[in-house]
Amino acid sequence: MPRCAIILLACSVAVLLSVAQAADKTVYQYVIFGDSLTDTGNVFRDGGVPDPLIYYKGRFTNGPNWVDYLNATLSSKHPVQIYNYATGGGVACSINLNNTRYPYARDAINQTGNFLADLARGKIPTGKDIRRISISWFAANDIMVALSRALTAGGDPVKAGMEIVSSLATCLAQHVGALAAAGVHEVVLVPQSPVQMAPLVPAYLRSPVAQLVSGVDVAVVQAVAAVNAQLEAAPPGSPASRAHVYLLGDSKWVGRVIGDVRPAPKYFDKSCFVNPVSSMDLTPGLAARICTDPNDHAFYDEIHPTTAFHKWFGVNALLPRLQMFRLAPRDV
Ligand SMILES: *[C@@H]1O[C@H](CO)[C@@H](O)[C@H](O)[C@H]1NC(C)=O
Ligand SMILES: *[C@@H]1O[C@H](CO)[C@@H](O)[C@H](O)[C@H]1NC(C)=O
Ligand SMILES: *[C@@H]1O[C@H](CO)[C@@H](O)[C@H](O)[C@H]1NC(C)=O
Secondary structure, three states: OHHHHHHHHHHHHHHHHHHHHOOOOOEEEEEEEEEEOOOOOOHHHHHOOOOOOOOOOOOOOOOOHHHHHHHHHHHHHOOOOEEEEEOOEOOOHHOOOOOOOOOOEEEHHHHHHHHHHHHHHHEHHHHHHHHEEEEOOOOHHHHHHHHHHHHHOOOHHHHHHHHHHHHHHHHHHHHHHHHHHOOEEEEOOOOOOOOOOOOOOOHHHHEEEEEEEEHHHHHHHHHHOOOOOOHHHOOOHHHHOOOOOOOOHHHHHHHHOOOOOOOOOOOOOOOOOOOOOOOOOOOOOOHHOOOHHHHHHOOOOOOOOOOOHHHHHHHOOOOOOHHHOOOOOOOO
C-alpha cells in the first residue's frame, strides 16, 4: 500500500476514534439499595450510628466502603451520579425488619419508595445521556434475622430453612420487578454474602448456615430467571419491556473475593473488635477496644468486613462484572 494511503488510513482511524469518544456523553447514574455493607451515611444521618469513634464517616467499616471505591474509580474518568438509599439493618423482606431494635433500618419496599419519591420530585436527573442503573445488595440481615427467629421458635429446622429460602427469593424478585416496572432498564442484583463466614456465626452453625445460603443462591437464580421471562413478555412500549435484571454471581463468588484480598488479612474468623457490640448501638468510648491493625483482619466487627475487602470487592470484583455486562464504562 502506498505510504500516503497508510497515513490517510491511520488519520481516519484516529479521527473516527476521537469522534466516537466525543460522542460518548453518557453519564452513568447508579441508584443503590441495600444494607450496612452499602450504606454510605443514611443511618448515620438519621440516627448517629455507627459510632463515629470507631467507624468511618457513617460507613459500617474502618474506611470507605465499596460504593465509595467504585465511585472514586469511575469518577476519575467519567461523570458519575450516585443515589444511595441503603441503610444499615436493611432487609429484602419487610417481615425481617425490626424497627424496635433498629429504628433507622429500612426494608427494600421503603428504600424503593424513597427513590421513586425523589424521582417524582425531580431530585434525580433524567435525560437522554443519563444511563440509570440500579444496584441492590440485600439478604445478609434477612438470613440472620429469619434464622434466629426460627431457632427461637423451635420447630422443624429443615422446614424453617425452606421457608427462609423461598420467601427471600420472592422478596428479591419483587424488589427487582418493582424497579423494572418503575422504568429502570438495567437492574443489577449483587448476590447475597456468604454469611456463614462472619465471626458472629459460631463454628457449629457454619455448615447449616452455608447450606441455607446455597439454597438461597439456587432460588435466587430461578426467581431472577422468572422475572426476566416476565419482562421479556411485557407489552412492547411498557417500561418493563425494556428492562433486564442482571444477577452478578452467587455467594461463592463473594466468598472468593474475601480470600482474594491483597495484602491478605491474617485472621478470617476473629474480628478486629476485642469486645463485640452491635454497630447499630451508639457506644461512645469503645474506641479503646478495637485492634491496632484492622486490615490484619478480614472482618472489622462481628459481621462487617474491613475496608480492604470493600476496596477489592468494588474495584477488582464488582467493577469487572459490571463492565462485562456493559453496565459501567470499560476504560477505567
Ligand atoms: C463520587 O466521587 C466524586 C469524585 O471524588 C465526588 O466528588 C463525589 O462526591 C462522590 N459521590 C458520592 C456520592 O460519594
Ligand atoms: C425486635 O427487637 C426487640 C428489641 O431487641 C425484641 O425484643 C423483639 O423480640 C424483636 N422483634 C422481632 C419480631 O424479632
Ligand atoms: C420510609 O420510612 C420512613 C420511616 O418510617 C418514612 O418516614 C418514609 O416516608 C418511608 N418512605 C416511604 C416511601 O414510604
